[in-house]
Amino acid sequence: MSLIQQLINGLAQGSVYALIAVGYTMVYGIIRLINFAHADIYMMGAFIGYFAVTVFHVPFLPALLLAMIGCAILGMTIEKIAYKPLRKSPRIVLLITAMAMSLILEHGMATVVVGPNPRPFPELFKINIIHLGPVQINNVQIINLSVAIILVLILQYIVYKTKTGKAMRATSYDMEAAQLMGININNIVSITFAIGSSLAGAAGVLVGMMYPRIDPYMGMMPGLKAFIAAVLGGIGVLPGAMFGGILIGLCETFTKAYLSTKLSDAIVFSLLIIILIFKPAGLLGKPTREKV
């Protein structure tokens, strides 16, 4: 009984990690960059949602869409300004730039835009508890889970069923060859950033609803865990990121519930190390050979 309840808690937590992890993995798949600013785009999403609701008084769906669009634009802008000029540079340069972007977003928000203090995210839905036998779930959890599932389905559709998706996959296999086939790499990279960032923006709004306290540094821990989720599932592999996210969420909730709260983070991180020892490419990743 409480086991099923904990399972629901874990799924709700994991769906958030999954949404963020997808962005990490998509960007890595295409330009081999771990975009550390991604967690802060998630934070920006929460704030865009916050301002949409408090200033413009829009309901949930428009707020979610605004956050997604805002983050997509932000993601593309960051790519154009910070990453594109460095695409031919060594990967370490890009990585450091990504960290700098992350710091700029965090501290820019904390010192200039909103200030460092947490803000209460407005209540968009009155919480209703739904009893399903011994288990219960509330409407916000249902909304979050269903939005996450719908977004992931749309993503699957885009990546596997559309021409753009095909181009994205081609680019991730081999950027130069894709370019030779007439694919506009710049557009594909932009689209990748836009999609990944909009999912992070959506996660920001969903988290704001579930845990109504947002601040400029809220991205740090979830960002780290989503990154681990992406690596765990096999970085660069889409279903891997989702699977990894859900797994991390469940693992975290179950250690908190049955083992130890103090060690929950330590256990989640050790899980990563153990899995990487046995499967260095991640759970769903295929071993890659170094290209010559």
Add this chain to the structure above:
Amino acid sequence: MDVFKEGTTKREFLKGGNVMKKKSLALFVCFVMIAAMFTGCAPKAPAASGEQAAAAPEVIKVGAVFPMTGDVATFGESSKNAVSIAVEEANAKGVLGKKIEVIFEDDSNTPANSANAIQKLISNDKVVAVIGSVSSKCSIAMGPIATQNKVPMISSTSTNPKVTTDGGEYVFRACFIDPFQGTVIAKFATETLKAKTAAVLYDVSNDYSKGLGDYFKAGFEKQGGQVLAMESYNGGDQDFNAQLTKIKPMNPEIILLADYYNTVGLIAKQARALGITATFVGGDGWDSADLYKVGGDAIDGGYFSNHYSADDTSPLVVDFRKNYEAKFGKTPDALAALAYDAAKILFAAIEKAGSTDGAKIKDAMKATDLEVVSGKVTFDQDRNPIKGAVMIKVVKDKYEFAAKVNP
């Protein structure tokens, strides 16, 4: 083309050497100019203050470390406001015939920042005493530094016993301590709320939270109650569903949320969403207007222990409230009251010591016997004040006085 290009780059490269030399020369000149500026200024500064000293009375510098930003920012704001009122009042009369000047530092509720802040106040600003900080974890980090440098420090609201015991003989505080607070909440829960069972949720990384949880448990069990669960979480956690799901089937009558208002609001909301109906109780960390903003209706009907009630009718409280409201447009919370008291106690001690010498102020402070906003203060051998507490009920976004509990 290529050859030509290579030529230019070579030429540029050669030129680059000159540019570099020019640049380093420019840098050197800049450096010399800046150095000249400092050396030019340095002797001037004391001269200027010397002139001032001749005209106006010298100032007594006091440091204040509060969390002006971060997760308990309203605490810092209230404290700063209150200290500035206390300073204004003191300066109207003068302390030792001099003016008090307070230098405020922000520690953003992070112990490392608090330690840096007090170090800076003592070594750079040469303050004679320090007020602060708010959180126990921050004050614990500051205490030993104060004692090492023989600079008296008085924390306004750090309730963990370790603040003064680990801090050393120069560390004081203006508030009661967690064993007392924990006992007061336990007593109130069993006697007034008639609760027999309780659960506790606390932050393992916070001395205040952990201490309050432990002392509440001891007190509640001593009163014949039963603590069904002691659940913990990590600082900065946002999701408490795992712990709350564990507590729910135990069905405790009350749940102690031993944390600050931001986290308390989050936990309360998630607990109600899981269908937990227990009454929430807590400590002075709840005391903020933001509690209701985050927690909403979930926190309605909760109780917390506090240092003073703004509804008190003693003339000191009425005066303080009037001044504070006139100046800042809101009712002072307990953080404000205690910061005001801390400043008052310190200024009275400086006056009594007749000197700004750290050791003398410390001795004068030990012998404090002063009526302040939060009651009559005398210090015990661990430099903790001996005074009563109040229980306050949360009614929507208003706080109502519920009971007074004496030691």
